[in-house]
Amino acid sequence: MNSRHLLGDDPVDAAGDELDRKRFSEHMIRVINRVRTQSESSVIALIGPWGSGKSSILGMVKDSIDELSVAEDDQSPEWRVADFNPWIHSDSLSMYVGFYSELRACLPGSERWSEARESIGSWIQNAAPLGKLGGVVRVDASSAFEKLAEKVSGDTSAVAKKERVEEALKECSVSILVVMDDLDRLTPEELLEVFKMIRLVGRLPNVYYLLSYDEKTLMDVLCRTDLAFADQGRARSYLEKMVQVRLDMPALGDAHTAHLVNSSLNVVLENNSVSLSEASLTAIASLWREAFSARLTTPRAIRRFFAQVDSSYVTVADEVNFIDFLALTFLRTHEPRVYYGLQEHREELTLNAGTRTIGLRSESPKDKLTRWTTYMHTWGVAQEHADGVLAILAKLFLPLRSALEGMEYGRDWLSDVAKRKGVGHTDYFSRYFFFGVPSDDIPDSVVDAALDSISQGEESDRIPWLLEALEKDPERIIRKVHNYGDLGVEGNLKILLLMAEKYLAIPNDIGFLSTFSRNSVEGFAADLFLEGKPEPLQENLDVIAQSDGGYCMAVRGLGRARSRANRSGREEVARRLTDDIRRIVSQRFEHSKNSNIADIDQSVFSSVHTWADIESNAVIDFLRGQAESGIWPLIEVIDRLVTRGTTSARPGTVLMGLEDHTVEVTLGLDYVFERLSTEIDDASTDVLMEGLPDTPENRRSVALAALSFARHRRREAENKSGEGAAGGQGGVD
Known part of the structure; x- marks a missing residue:
């Protein structure tokens, strides 16, 4: 089989018969x-659902009869075939004329058949008027009786001519098989006309009819006629009167089904250069048993399904998981409302935190299953197909797997989904509905090519693409780097250096729905630092920390790694990381001590918080020394200690206040109260402490207001302490 056979819908002849239909056609003969x-x-009917191969069987029957017939010699052929398609005629009149023309044309051209052909030709001339007047074609005629009298008087009447046709055909040794395919395509009115033509006009000696249709569809058409009046019983009784012998298409056997599925799948795999593991083949077999087999029951259905896969997979080849794409294609073709409905629930299905999923976090598996069952009913999934559709969804999406199996498959399982590029991961979901890689995404092929070059120490034009994507969507790129696997010692160092280039260019948004955050880069660095990669760590840290971006990334990454080590009880690793932080931060501040404080990047200066967490006294000594030497004015140091951040309420960087603890561990509150006493006295406390835009004026106002509140709290605490001490002394007296 090739891709043309998948997309084509032409009947199959005996040479292309893969399903042993030839044997059934011989049985029909x-x-x-x-x-x-x-x-x-007589009337014989070949009955079977759409796509079951009826037209192919009819073709084999006709070919076999033609092979046995002898056209222009003295021998008498047993059968002649008249291939008549009533649905191609525009009206009833042309249908009648077309029928008798086909009947006449199928007779041999030799002399002995001339009388039969002449009789039929003469009958054609009278068929139209007779039809109009006789009521075969239901139209009104104002002079019906006069025209009827003309036609029935003398032996030139239509009735006499029809009798001659019957006599001529009765004397013939040849039998004519009139084949009518696709009767279920007709309108209710057209179908009744065909049946009337067969019963009232076409019942001629040695003329047999082989009809072909899907019984369910034909019954639906009959029920819409004035004959049945939507009564299935009346429609069936009428059909049984019409058809004397019914032949039902044989169902696809297991062996033929397996052959057709395997051959169709192989075409798709070969066309798209896809290789499947044993595990993947097992997954396809599971999908077939639980869902596909109930719907793909005919050769046409099987071929068309794989044709859909073949024609659309090329747009996302290697960028999605083939098995998931197969399952989504099945839903798209058989349950399109489910396919589109899934897109409305992306956040839930991909375990992506968002406003729509907040209320679902405490939902039990049973309640989730009930809710999704309701969704499927709303989307029009038939009851007999609901379990199959749900089985597909559970294979694609972890939340539905949890609901169906009654156990939790949380975020820890997402890495496996990402590694196989599954639709259940937020990085890949859109690709299955976009038919390609969206413009805000970067193809995995580009990422892999860049990382291949990095791991091998080579230059590549893909690396700039990777860096650009890192700046736009660091979380997505970091996940892809994680999924790639170990880059090796040199590769890890190289990727950290590349990330260092872009670190400060990444918007440090922490708003409600923001995904553009440096946190993901810091987390990736922490993973490497925690395991001591790359080695030797100290030497490589110096290389990474040379730039401002590399320095900030290293400090924050080391800080995250140190926190994880402390939480997990890895004391030796925590001590190593503490020493690394102390060394590179102290070196950077020592290097910057003669610089104007305004020239130091805020991200660099903020690393003083990490330093203070591990060595507060050293920070206090350094900053006080800078202030007392006049190199860094104390009030400007305080300004730089004000916390900055972002919110969804206001664009850009905003101020988030100044905490007492921050001042205490970097300078000492009492020291600051004493040195800035006048500025604090004059400061206004009518200041919004959080949410103001980040400007020098606002930083100064927030810093002094915070110090004023802190000093006030300190004095109140001292007064209460003094009152308590005095009260205690009074009690002794």
């Missing part, structure tokens, strides 16, 4: 011959 011995004219 035996039945047709038997019917001829028992009846002068």
